[in-house]
Structure formats: C-alpha cells, structure tokens
Amino acid sequence: MTLRHSRRSVMALGAAAGLAPLSTSAWSQERPERKLGYAIVGLGQYADVILPRFAECRHSRVTALVSGSPEKARRYGAQYGVPDHGLYDYANFDTIRDNPDVDIVYVILPNGLHHEYTLRAAAAGKHVMCEKPMANTAAEAEDMIRACRDADRKLMIGYRCRFEAGNKEAIRVVREGEIGAPRIVTADHGFPISPNQWRLNRALAGGGSLMDIGIYSLQAARYLTGEEPVEVSAMESTDRSDPRFAEVEDTINFQLRFPSGAVANCVSTYGSHHNRYRVTGTKGWIEAEPGTAYGDNTLRLHRDWQTRPHAVPTGQNQFSAQLDHLSICVMTGAEPLVPGEEGLRDMRIIEAIYRAAREGRSVAL
Amino acid sequence: MTLRHSRRSVMALGAAAGLAPLSTSAWSQERPERKLGYAIVGLGQYADVILPRFAECRHSRVTALVSGSPEKARRYGAQYGVPDHGLYDYANFDTIRDNPDVDIVYVILPNGLHHEYTLRAAAAGKHVMCEKPMANTAAEAEDMIRACRDADRKLMIGYRCRFEAGNKEAIRVVREGEIGAPRIVTADHGFPISPNQWRLNRALAGGGSLMDIGIYSLQAARYLTGEEPVEVSAMESTDRSDPRFAEVEDTINFQLRFPSGAVANCVSTYGSHHNRYRVTGTKGWIEAEPGTAYGDNTLRLHRDWQTRPHAVPTGQNQFSAQLDHLSICVMTGAEPLVPGEEGLRDMRIIEAIYRAAREGRSVAL
Known part of the structure; x- marks a missing residue:
C-alpha cells in the first residue's frame, strides 16, 4: 500500500463514517467482537500497566510476549493466558513472523530500541504499536515510517492521552x-x-x-x-x-x-x-x-x-481504547489517529527544542 | 544624607530591631499614631483604589491631590478631606515644596510620566512613592534613584504584593x-x-x-x-x-x-x-x-x-500596609523593602526580555 493509497482509504472511510477516531468507535459498536492478537515486546513497568487492560478490550488480546528473561516470560504468560509457543526472546523474536496469532507488535522497550524492533516487526509482517517518544531521533522515526509503509503495515504511536x-x-x-x-x-x-x-x-x-x-x-x-x-x-x-x-x-x-x-x-x-x-x-x-x-x-x-x-x-479506559483503536484500524484499513507521522512531528519539534536550548536562540520550524 | 550614611542607618536599625520589613511593623506597634501626609499625583482608576485605603492607615493620611482637572480635584478633595490649599494641577505642582503637610508624593501617573514627576517631587523636597513599572526605561530609573539620593529623599516603588x-x-x-x-x-x-x-x-x-x-x-x-x-x-x-x-x-x-x-x-x-x-x-x-x-x-x-x-x-490590607511602610521608613530612616533599586532591577530585566524576544535569543544578565 502506497502512502497515496493509504490516504485514499482514509478519505473513503471518512466519507462513509466521519472522521477516523469517531468512525472506529462507531465501527466497534456495530461489529461482533473480533480480537486481533498483540505481542508485547518488553516486560518492564509500562507492560505491567498495559497487560491488565486487555481484559477490557473488545478487539484486542495478548497472544505473545517478548522478554530477555525466559522465567519472566513464562510467569507473565501464565498470568495473561499466553501459551508457551507465544513466548519469545530478543534473539528469536523474528520468528514471530510464523505466528498467525500475532497481528500487532507493541514495542514497549527503552526509546533507543524502538527503531530496531519496529523494523524487525514490520519485516516479520506485523503491524506496529510503538511507545512514545517514537525513537531517539527524527531520522530514526522517518526510517520506521518508511519500513512500515514499504511492508504495508500500520504504525501507530502510543499516545494514550x-x-x-x-x-x-x-x-x-x-x-x-x-x-x-x-x-x-x-x-x-x-x-x-x-x-x-x-x-x-x-x-x-x-x-x-x-x-x-x-x-x-x-x-x-x-x-x-x-x-x-x-x-x-x-x-x-x-x-x-x-x-x-x-x-x-x-x-x-x-x-x-x-x-x-x-x-x-x-x-x-x-x-x-x-x-x-x-x-x-x-x-x-x-x-x-x-x-x-x-x-x-x-x-x-x-x-x-x-x-x-x-x-x-x-467511557472505555485510555489503554484498552488505544489498543482497540489500532486493532480496528487494521481490520478496516483506516489510518490511526496517531500514526508514525504524528510521532515524527513530535521528534522534529523535540530536536528543535534541544537546538534552541543548546544555541540559546529561537528555532523556526 | 549620602548613600553610605543611609546604609549605616539601615544597619543600625537592623541591629536594633531585625530586618527592615519586620522592623517597621514592630516599630508601628510600639509607637503612638503619627501620620505623614501624602500627595496623590494623578486621579485615575488606581487612585480610586488607593485613596479609600488611607482610612485604614496608622501612619499615613492624604493631604494633597494633583490633577489636571480642577473640578475633579475639588470633588476628590471634598470626599477625602483635603483642603483647597492642598489641591494642585500639573503646572503649579512644584509649589508643593511650600506645603509642610506633604511629606510624600505618590506618583500614580502613566508610566511615561513617572520619571518627570519623581524628579519634580524630589526637587520639591518630598519623599516619593512611585507606581510600577518605575519608568519607561532603566536609564530613567537610574536617573530617578540618583535624583532622590541627591535630594536625600526616600524612593519606594509601589510593589503592593x-x-x-x-x-x-x-x-x-x-x-x-x-x-x-x-x-x-x-x-x-x-x-x-x-x-x-x-x-x-x-x-x-x-x-x-x-x-x-x-x-x-x-x-x-x-x-x-x-x-x-x-x-x-x-x-x-x-x-x-x-x-x-x-x-x-x-x-x-x-x-x-x-x-x-x-x-x-x-x-x-x-x-x-x-x-x-x-x-x-x-x-x-x-x-x-x-x-x-x-x-x-x-x-x-x-x-x-x-x-x-x-x-x-x-493582617492590614496591602494598600494601607504599603503606604504605612514608606511613612515608617521616612520616620525611622529605614530603607524601604522595595526601594528604587528594586524597580531598577525589574526595568533591567524587562529590557533584557524585550531584547530576547526581538533578537530571538537568550540574553544574559
């Protein structure tokens, strides 16, 4: 799917059902429950916030976990109902491409690893939810957008607010x-x-x-x-x-x-x-x-x-609403409310803010 | 009184009664009421805020009014008990030097007139309360401080807060x-x-x-x-x-x-x-x-x-507390909590802020 194609899809959806964020909510009300599978990459503090909220999702469930600790992966797997074949480490993560239960990879790693794992997830044919900030630099963010576009996969940034x-x-x-x-x-x-x-x-x-x-x-x-x-x-x-x-x-x-x-x-x-x-x-x-x-x-x-x-x-809590939003976008072809391009906008402004502080002068965008 | 002399007075007072702002309050508690006379220069909106607060002053009373409108001066004079010989206009303002009932001139004119009327008040031998901002420029503020120092008069800025x-x-x-x-x-x-x-x-x-x-x-x-x-x-x-x-x-x-x-x-x-x-x-x-x-x-x-x-x-409302503070400073020789130098500090920072905005860069002070 090219960027132009993607934009046409959004416009078609917009014509049918209003703006994207409203349309996905409306879509959800009319559909029977269908749940896409998420792989959670990184079992740190924020994963502890996200994982319990799948219970309140209508269209999302957790089907895989990725951790450097096999023991932690098994423990979380038992707690959240992820079978052993859904447990990965960072070395074998790329084999997730062969797991049909995983539709979306949610990258909750430290910022400096967002770029690598978004690219690996897209290469594995998975859609990507990536935590904010999207990357360490705007250049990395551009690369991530390109990778997901070339792989015809959705990329959404975790702007829960x-x-x-x-x-x-x-x-x-x-x-x-x-x-x-x-x-x-x-x-x-x-x-x-x-x-x-x-x-x-x-x-x-x-x-x-x-x-x-x-x-x-x-x-x-x-x-x-x-x-x-x-x-x-x-x-x-x-x-x-x-x-x-x-x-x-x-x-x-x-x-x-x-x-x-x-x-x-x-x-x-x-x-x-x-x-x-x-x-x-x-x-x-x-x-x-x-x-x-x-x-x-x-x-x-x-x-x-x-x-x-x-x-x-x-209304639905922000965490499960965010998870379901991307699931619905994947199912309908709609563009996420906060796609990679939104993360890139923040990254460019963040770089300008750092430059303004470093050089002691205002920076035009 | 030279600046050095004035500083010695403050130090002497400080040794006797603690820091200046506390000392004036303590001083007031121990003294019988003695009220210094204020001339209010400019009968605009803020004078309407200040004038009623003399009723709550222990050490300040209004003894003169300066206005471009003789009718307004007479009307305010009647309301606040200022006799006809205490009513001035901007042309005869300098004759206030001959009015022994006026100790302090309170300049409540537009900012651009603060410099002129502070200098004229000091030349008339009166202490000065000047509204903020102290002047249009830091250079004017320096001039006002110099004029009051040379005339051995107190200069306080109306930082009511x-x-x-x-x-x-x-x-x-x-x-x-x-x-x-x-x-x-x-x-x-x-x-x-x-x-x-x-x-x-x-x-x-x-x-x-x-x-x-x-x-x-x-x-x-x-x-x-x-x-x-x-x-x-x-x-x-x-x-x-x-x-x-x-x-x-x-x-x-x-x-x-x-x-x-x-x-x-x-x-x-x-x-x-x-x-x-x-x-x-x-x-x-x-x-x-x-x-x-x-x-x-x-x-x-x-x-x-x-x-x-x-x-x-x-406690005492901010307006009458401010008026009494300068009266007590005049009576005791203490330096006001917010002297001309405090107004000058703000003016210098304000000029730096304008420069930073104009040049789009941070400015060191």
Missing part, C-alpha cells in the same frame, strides 16, 4: 469554542527521577526529561490548539554534578508559537512533580490537573468569572 | 523549606485590554503587557525564589493588525534562569485573563490563584500527595 476521556473532552471544549479562541496554553509535566535506570542513559533514552515526560506538555499544546508550532524557544537547567544527569537533561522548559498567534509555555523536568495543562481563550479557560495521568484526570472550566468542576464523560 | 498577606505567606512557605528547594516557578498574568487608553500608547506606557501586568509574573518569580535571574529568553506574539496593538505588544511569555538552577516560566498577555503563580520544589508546591489581585488571593499547598487549601494570615 488521545484516547483518554478527560483529554478528549478538553479538546472538544476548545474546538467547540467554549473558551473562545485559544490564546495561551500552559502545560507542565515532570517527576523527580530515581537514579540507576535506562531513562538516564543517553543511548537508551535519546535524551532526558523532554523525551520522557516533557513530550506530554508538547503533545498537549499541539492537540489542545489543534495547530503545529512554527517556532520554538527553550531554556535548559541541569545540575551536571548530579550523577543522575551525567548524560541527559533535567529541566528543559520551552515555548511554542502557533500560526494563529496562540503560544504555549511548557515545563519539562526530572526535578519535581508536575502534571497539568490549561488552555486560556478569549472567553475563559479549561484546565486539567492531573491532566495526563493513568487515571482520575480532572477538569475545571472557567467562564463568566466562575470556576467550576467540569465533568469527564465516562 | 510585597505587603499582601497571601504573597508574604507564600514567600515564608518557600523560605522555610516547606516545599523543599524551589525548582520551577510558573507565573501567569494578563487581562484582555480595552481599546483607547494610555496603556496602548508607547510614549505613555513604555511597552505593552510586560510593563503593565507581566511585571507581576516577573516580580513573583523573583520574590518567590529570592534570587536574581542570570538569563532570560522570551517569545512575543502580537497581532499588529489589531488596532489595540499598533504601538505595544500583546503577549510576551518569558523564561528566567536563576543561579540555584531554578527556572521560571512566565506568561504576560493583554489577550486573556491570567492571575496565578506556583512554586514547585523538591517536596511539593505552593500556589496562589488569584495570586496578585486586590483582594481574596487564595493559596493551596501540595505536600505528601495531597493538595490542601492553605490559610492566608489576616
């Missing part, structure tokens, strides 16, 4: 003009990082707080405004005498300018806890704190001089 | 380590500006949102960290086709780096309402929203995974 009810509601409030024209986005994300982990290793992480947690501020600014930044500035603050930050940055705050004139003021740090965003428009603001947590994201809306709690609609 | 209970409490919480070491300050200030007013005239305002309202974000970042920034970056966003912004900027967001490694991410805008700050440290955060309003500033403290309302101590 796009499937989370609070974030979806905040986007709706902004798009429908309830706060007027967006003017200022503030988005703060961070946590105090513990020592001795892959996120502090440049080769495995690609960078510091910006790659891991600041990307949530960047994403929020983009999906809340619905615009692409045309200019970035940034200021880094890292105590290089702190052994945690020998290789990667601690704090890197950044600013984005959007074509409408809206601007975003973003925090990214490994020094303290931050998880919130606010979009202020000409008529009021909508805020989330926490904004991008695994659960309990909470909205407040300010209009007419009053601040009120704003209800988050109920 | 330094006398406001919520801001004082937030500073105390940070200084006493209740949120750990400060890492990130976010401070957002703005309002949608109405057309046809002096704030939109470059000659009278000196600049746009940064001079008028963004200065609150700058001040908050400085007094909450207790540090001076060593580097600034900034991003301006102004729709020059909007007739309001033919001469001055709309949005100018800026970032500050402090010597400790703490950074501030600040919003300044004439496009939408913003009035809040948060200081996040290694152990938690303290937040105010509103943070720098005329009243009802409200604190929340986050520690140990819990966010709770944080009580604001009761």
Whole structure:
C-alpha cells in the first residue's frame, strides 16, 4: 500500500463514517467482537500497566510476549493466558513472523530500541504499536515510517492521552469554542527521577526529561490548539554534578508559537512533580490537573468569572481504547489517529527544542 | 544624607530591631499614631483604589491631590478631606515644596510620566512613592534613584504584593523549606485590554503587557525564589493588525534562569485573563490563584500527595500596609523593602526580555 493509497482509504472511510477516531468507535459498536492478537515486546513497568487492560478490550488480546528473561516470560504468560509457543526472546523474536496469532507488535522497550524492533516487526509482517517518544531521533522515526509503509503495515504511536476521556473532552471544549479562541496554553509535566535506570542513559533514552515526560506538555499544546508550532524557544537547567544527569537533561522548559498567534509555555523536568495543562481563550479557560495521568484526570472550566468542576464523560479506559483503536484500524484499513507521522512531528519539534536550548536562540520550524 | 550614611542607618536599625520589613511593623506597634501626609499625583482608576485605603492607615493620611482637572480635584478633595490649599494641577505642582503637610508624593501617573514627576517631587523636597513599572526605561530609573539620593529623599516603588498577606505567606512557605528547594516557578498574568487608553500608547506606557501586568509574573518569580535571574529568553506574539496593538505588544511569555538552577516560566498577555503563580520544589508546591489581585488571593499547598487549601494570615490590607511602610521608613530612616533599586532591577530585566524576544535569543544578565 502506497502512502497515496493509504490516504485514499482514509478519505473513503471518512466519507462513509466521519472522521477516523469517531468512525472506529462507531465501527466497534456495530461489529461482533473480533480480537486481533498483540505481542508485547518488553516486560518492564509500562507492560505491567498495559497487560491488565486487555481484559477490557473488545478487539484486542495478548497472544505473545517478548522478554530477555525466559522465567519472566513464562510467569507473565501464565498470568495473561499466553501459551508457551507465544513466548519469545530478543534473539528469536523474528520468528514471530510464523505466528498467525500475532497481528500487532507493541514495542514497549527503552526509546533507543524502538527503531530496531519496529523494523524487525514490520519485516516479520506485523503491524506496529510503538511507545512514545517514537525513537531517539527524527531520522530514526522517518526510517520506521518508511519500513512500515514499504511492508504495508500500520504504525501507530502510543499516545494514550488521545484516547483518554478527560483529554478528549478538553479538546472538544476548545474546538467547540467554549473558551473562545485559544490564546495561551500552559502545560507542565515532570517527576523527580530515581537514579540507576535506562531513562538516564543517553543511548537508551535519546535524551532526558523532554523525551520522557516533557513530550506530554508538547503533545498537549499541539492537540489542545489543534495547530503545529512554527517556532520554538527553550531554556535548559541541569545540575551536571548530579550523577543522575551525567548524560541527559533535567529541566528543559520551552515555548511554542502557533500560526494563529496562540503560544504555549511548557515545563519539562526530572526535578519535581508536575502534571497539568490549561488552555486560556478569549472567553475563559479549561484546565486539567492531573491532566495526563493513568487515571482520575480532572477538569475545571472557567467562564463568566466562575470556576467550576467540569465533568469527564465516562467511557472505555485510555489503554484498552488505544489498543482497540489500532486493532480496528487494521481490520478496516483506516489510518490511526496517531500514526508514525504524528510521532515524527513530535521528534522534529523535540530536536528543535534541544537546538534552541543548546544555541540559546529561537528555532523556526 | 549620602548613600553610605543611609546604609549605616539601615544597619543600625537592623541591629536594633531585625530586618527592615519586620522592623517597621514592630516599630508601628510600639509607637503612638503619627501620620505623614501624602500627595496623590494623578486621579485615575488606581487612585480610586488607593485613596479609600488611607482610612485604614496608622501612619499615613492624604493631604494633597494633583490633577489636571480642577473640578475633579475639588470633588476628590471634598470626599477625602483635603483642603483647597492642598489641591494642585500639573503646572503649579512644584509649589508643593511650600506645603509642610506633604511629606510624600505618590506618583500614580502613566508610566511615561513617572520619571518627570519623581524628579519634580524630589526637587520639591518630598519623599516619593512611585507606581510600577518605575519608568519607561532603566536609564530613567537610574536617573530617578540618583535624583532622590541627591535630594536625600526616600524612593519606594509601589510593589503592593510585597505587603499582601497571601504573597508574604507564600514567600515564608518557600523560605522555610516547606516545599523543599524551589525548582520551577510558573507565573501567569494578563487581562484582555480595552481599546483607547494610555496603556496602548508607547510614549505613555513604555511597552505593552510586560510593563503593565507581566511585571507581576516577573516580580513573583523573583520574590518567590529570592534570587536574581542570570538569563532570560522570551517569545512575543502580537497581532499588529489589531488596532489595540499598533504601538505595544500583546503577549510576551518569558523564561528566567536563576543561579540555584531554578527556572521560571512566565506568561504576560493583554489577550486573556491570567492571575496565578506556583512554586514547585523538591517536596511539593505552593500556589496562589488569584495570586496578585486586590483582594481574596487564595493559596493551596501540595505536600505528601495531597493538595490542601492553605490559610492566608489576616493582617492590614496591602494598600494601607504599603503606604504605612514608606511613612515608617521616612520616620525611622529605614530603607524601604522595595526601594528604587528594586524597580531598577525589574526595568533591567524587562529590557533584557524585550531584547530576547526581538533578537530571538537568550540574553544574559
């Protein structure tokens, strides 16, 4: 499938059933349950978050596990009902091509391994869900998009917040003009990082707080405004005498300018806890704190001089909604809401932010 | 009194009664009421905020009014008990030197007139309270400091928030380590500006949102960290086709780096309402929203995974506390908490922020 072909498919689907994210939900309501099989690559902390959510999926099930530890693979296999022939290690991973129960490979490895395992999964004929950040560099991201396109496989990035009810509601409030024209986005994300982990290793992480947690501020600014930044500035603050930050940055705050004139003021740090965003428009603001947590994201809306709690609609949890979205896209041929190209956009902006901080000047995009 | 002499006076007072801001409060408790006389220069909107607060002052009273409108001067004089011989216009203002009931001149004129009226007040032998921003430029501010020093008169800038209970409490919480070491300050200030007013005239305002309202974000970042920034970056966003912004900027967001490694991410805008700050440290955060309003500033403290309302101590309102502070400084010889030098520090940073935005690069201070 060429890129042009793929775009035509999306347009055809769009004509039939509205925009892609809505269409997959509508599709799901009308179909009997059919579940595609996922292989989970990497049984770290985030796999512990993802694996239990398959129980709430309508169209996704876990059929394979990939781990460097045979013992861990067997233990997780027993827990999540994966048969022994669905257990792989990193050496024999490519034989997954012969496993018809695996439709999608979900790459939950450290960032520096995303590129390799996306390419190997595509070469094995599997569709790919890849965690964010998509790769260590934009060049790697381009390569991953090309590999999946050439193999005629879907590539989706794990931007779970796009499937989370609070974030979806905040986007709706902004798009429908309830706060007027967006003017200022503030988005703060961070946590105090513990020592001795892959996120502090440049080769495995690609960078510091910006790659891991600041990307949530960047994403929020983009999906809340619905615009692409045309200019970035940034200021880094890292105590290089702190052994945690020998290789990667601690704090890197950044600013984005959007074509409408809206601007975003973003925090990214490994020094303290931050998880919130606010979009202020000409008529009021909508805020989330926490904004991008695994659960309990909470909205407040300010209009007419009053601040009120704003209800988050109920719905499928963000993790299973994300898994099912890609399954439905594979089954229908629709383009994912957050394809590889979306991950690449973030990577290009991230590289511009690093450059702006390094050179002490704003960078045009 | 030379600068050296003045500094000795402060040190003597400090030795006797602790640091200056505390000492003036302690001094007030022990003294019978003695009220110095203020001349209010400029009967605009902010004078309407200040004038009623003399009723709550222990050491300050209004004894003169300066206005371009004789009718307005008489009307305000009747309302606030100022006799006819205490009413001046801008032409005869200098004769205020002959009015022994006036100790202090409070300049509440548009920014572009602060320099002239501070110099004329000092030449008339009066102490000066000058509204913020102190002047249109740092060069003007230096000139004002020199003029008051040469005339042996006090010069204080109207940074009312330094006398406001919520801001004082937030500073105390940070200084006493209740949120750990400060890492990130976010401070957002703005309002949608109405057309046809002096704030939109470059000659009278000196600049746009940064001079008028963004200065609150700058001040908050400085007094909450207790540090001076060593580097600034900034991003301006102004729709020059909007007739309001033919001469001055709309949005100018800026970032500050402090010597400790703490950074501030600040919003300044004439496009939408913003009035809040948060200081996040290694152990938690303290937040105010509103943070720098005329009243009802409200604190929340986050520690140990819990966010709770944080009580604001009761005390004298910020306006009368500010007025009395300068009166006490004049009576005791103490240096004001926010002297001309404090206004000059802001002006120098403001000029660096403008330069950073204009040149698209970070500026060292």
